[in-house]
Amino acid sequence: MTEGKCKRILIIADIEGSSGCWSYRGSSFMTEDWARACLEMTRDVQAVVRALFDSGVEHIRIKDFHRTGYNLLPDLIDSRSETVHGYRAGPVPGIGDPGDADAVMFLGMHAASGTDGFLAHTLTSRVELLEVNGEPLPEIQLFASSLAPWGLKPIFFSGCPVACEQARTSIKNISVFPIDKSVGQRQFDGAAWRSGLGQAAVKALANNQTAPFEREGPMRVVVRMRTGSIAAGKMAKRWGLDCRGDQIMIDAADIRDVYVHLIRICYLTPALEKTLPLGLWIYNLWGRIGLAWARRRVRGREN
Numbered sequence: 001m002t003e004g005k006c007k008r009i010l011i012i013a014d015i016e017g018s019s020g021c022w023s024y025r026g027s028s029f030m031t032e033d034w035a036r037a038c039l040e041m042t043r044d045v046q047a048v049v050r051a052l053f054d055s056g057v058e059h060i061r062i063k064d065f066h067r068t069g070y071n072l073l074p075d076l077i078d079s080r081s082e083t084v085h086g087y088r089a090g091p092v093p094g095i096g097d098p099g100d101a102d103a104v105m106f107l108g109m110h111a112a113s114g115t116d117g118f119l120a121h122t123l124t125s126r127v128e129l130l131e132v133n134g135e136p137l138p139e140i141q142l143f144a145s146s147l148a149p150w151g152l153k154p155i156f157f158s159g160c161p162v163a164c165e166q167a168r169t170s171i172k173n174i175s176v177f178p179i180d181k182s183v184g185q186r187q188f189d190g191a192a193w194r195s196g197l198g199q200a201a202v203k204a205l206a207n208n209q210t211a212p213f214e215r216e217g218p219m220r221v222v223v224r225m226r227t228g229s230i231a232a233g234k235m236a237k238r239w240g241l242d243c244r245g246d247q248i249m250i251d252a253a254d255i256r257d258v259y260v261h262l263i264r265i266c267y268l269t270p271a272l273e274k275t276l277p278l279g280l281w282i283y284n285l286w287g288r289i290g291l292a293w294a295r296r297r298v299r300g301r302e303n
């Protein structure tokens with residue numbers, strides 16, 4: 001392999017920007033559309049994994065990062081790779097141990113809450129708008145910054161065209177490969193798109209123009225919840241934050257601090273945070289049950 005190319009890759013895989021998800025139902029746990037989307041998302045990931053191994057990559061860890069973290073069907077992915085399901089509290093929030101990867105690739109991603117990409121949201125669809133210092137915050141900034149202390153460079157991103165544009169604006173020189181769903185599911189040539197995705201990911205291995213992502217504070221965060229002002233007020237009070245109407249205000253020291261605050265208000269209560277290992281165990285069990293159900297729904301369609 002050519003000197004300077006990345007050899008150890010972490011893949012963060014989401015479903016909304018995969019070739020399997022064409023509506024909100026396709027992203028919704030335990031629906032027929034979601035079961036089919038799991039299969040297609042798995043095929044997208046496998047296309048990238050196979051292309052990367054063929055080009056000399058030595059190790060690939062895939063973190064399933066949609067909803068429960070149980071969407072990918074590992075028996076359909078090259079067995080030299082490692083698929084990590086579910087969520088871990090740390091050291092990297094949600095991801096757990098990032099391993100010793102050189103670089104991170106983001107597949108199947110979506111645009112930020114408050115923007116007009118396909119199924120745009122940040123962390124949860126309950127967040128209607130999320131701004132940091134007046135700008136919408138895409139998830140890539142949260143995930144890439146959480147991996148920066150481990151030296152991982154964000155080199156590749158795929159999602160809808162709006163999401164790709166937000167990734168390029170967020171991270172200088174990141175390589176992107178969009179998925180354009182305007183043609184509709186029936187007309188979409190999944191095999192051709194996937195082959196392009198794999199080739200683009202291989203090309204990105206030589207991308208030595210990006211650096212681990214850092215964004216300095218201080219940061220003023222505004223989160224507007226879809227759940228209305230009463231629910232937003234309760235969430236804010238729980239965590240000692242300011243709230244005006246349906247907007248929660250956060251003053252954060254830096255981007256990783258923003259992430260910690262958002263995880264709290266989107267997913268936790270103070271009581272749940274204290275018993276997080278048990279909560280995650282139950283949540284991961286729920287994910288395993290869902291994936292076993294999805295696997296039964298798509299049996300016989302794998303080839």
Ligand SMILES: [Zn+2]
Nearest residue numbers: 014015016066
């Ligand atoms: Zn998702």
